[in-house]
Amino acid sequence: MLAYRAGKPVAAGQFLAEAGRLAASLGPGGHVLNACADRYRFAVGFAASLLAGKVSLLPSTRTPEVVRQLRRFAPDAVCLTDESDCDVELPLIRFPESADQAPAPRAEGAPRVPSIESAQRAAWVFTSGSTGAPVPHEKTFGSLISCVRVEATRLALPGRPAHAIVATVPPQHMYGLESSVLLPLAAGHALCAERPFYPADICAMLAAVPPPRVLITTPLHLRALMAAELELPPTELIVSATAPLSAQLAAEVEQRCATRLLEIYGTTETGSIAARRPTAGSAWRLWPGVTFETRGAETWAQGGHIAQPTRLLDVLEPTGAGTFLLHGRIADLVNIAGKRSSLAYLNHQLSSIPGVVDAAFFHADAPEADAVVTRVGACVVAPGLDAAGITAELRRRIDPVFLPRPLLLVPSLPRTSTGKLPQEALRALAAGQQKAPPAEA
């Protein structure tokens, strides 16, 4: 089976037939923003785009500001959607409702699988630059596929037996694209269309597909799953990424679910490049062929499926041939539940709001705090504006997970004599303001 939708199997022949039909209706443009929420439809859209020689656009968020920048990047872009209330300001192509309900074409032997050139540009993914414009990163079909083939080997999922792969992450994110869409397609496993959210949904979705099963998820969902104290259907393998898992939670998951838990390390620019089993040790093992180069304080990754040397935005310590330890994010990076941005980008967006004189985002928790989710706060100097108005304007520009908590209006920012803005000073300013007793009327 190539996929399961609502627990019902979908054969490869049907998938290919649907992709072929959709490819013919994507219009003349060269770019498709694939916004399908249903993972199977996303996969059909991705394959159809490949067949039609179009490039999938995969921004991490679709706020009006991001879409405006995408229109500038690819003026011919259309948006493929399977949701009736899609508000993306691009020409919309509705995923054909009937397509995936049509009976599968009569199987006449094995379906003919079209071949795609390895050099074909399959997708553009984006990271937030520091100047406000997203930075595009090219993904060729070959680099994507060679990466997930290594991943399949490292996760010990060679393809036999075929596993059903359930995922709580969106297909548009690099981790979700690789692990929940391309890995099943390339290694002969079945992807599951749904994206379960609550612990009870995850259990129900796993129970709806036959074993052996894999769960692709995040520390956030795993923590909720453990806290809910539900019985997880037997699951051979659980994969976690987007943020490091605490050793304690990893051990609890393996014990209570009688499973293997592996973590993947990757970035939007490079895709996944390393994995580890946290209960077996804290060191990560790089994909074969991928190497690190230390340039001053920076670590760059290269080789393997990585097209060009890429600076990694984490503090990494190589510990031997192909292994390393992860020591945390570099100061500017913001990663909230797998959504990535930078303080510089967020500051730029905040400062661009008319009426904002000076502004700075900060990590709401100190780096040493071991929080599952660390939010960002912001101090804003904006005489004449109120917090609600600034938040509303920010909502148009940045993903909501980055909306500042707290957003504090202050008379001035705590700059040092050299003009620097230490994160600690911003946190202290915020803590002081929040703890101040409310003024009595």
Add this chain to the structure above:
Amino acid sequence: MSDNVSTLRQPAGSPGIDELTRELAALIVQALNLEVPAADIAPDQPLYGEGLGLDSIDILEIALVVSKQYGVQLRADSDENTRIFASLGHLAEYVNTHRTR
């Protein structure tokens, strides 16, 4: 912190919907570390987006609290889910109907 929660829960009988609404508001403010005082969250105020400004990470957090406190497992695969989080009042109604503790 858990003391605050337990004092809010009155042991005698099941609390009325108004009481449950206030209790939920306090739990949400505490779990999410929100700046707004619990009393300021109106029962008809949207929790998502423009209202209280919660996102899916928060919703997962609330689901966790609700399952622990009331034994209610939320499910997203029903149309109910959108309605449940439409406002604090809707959430309270749902919890009131489905609570096991």
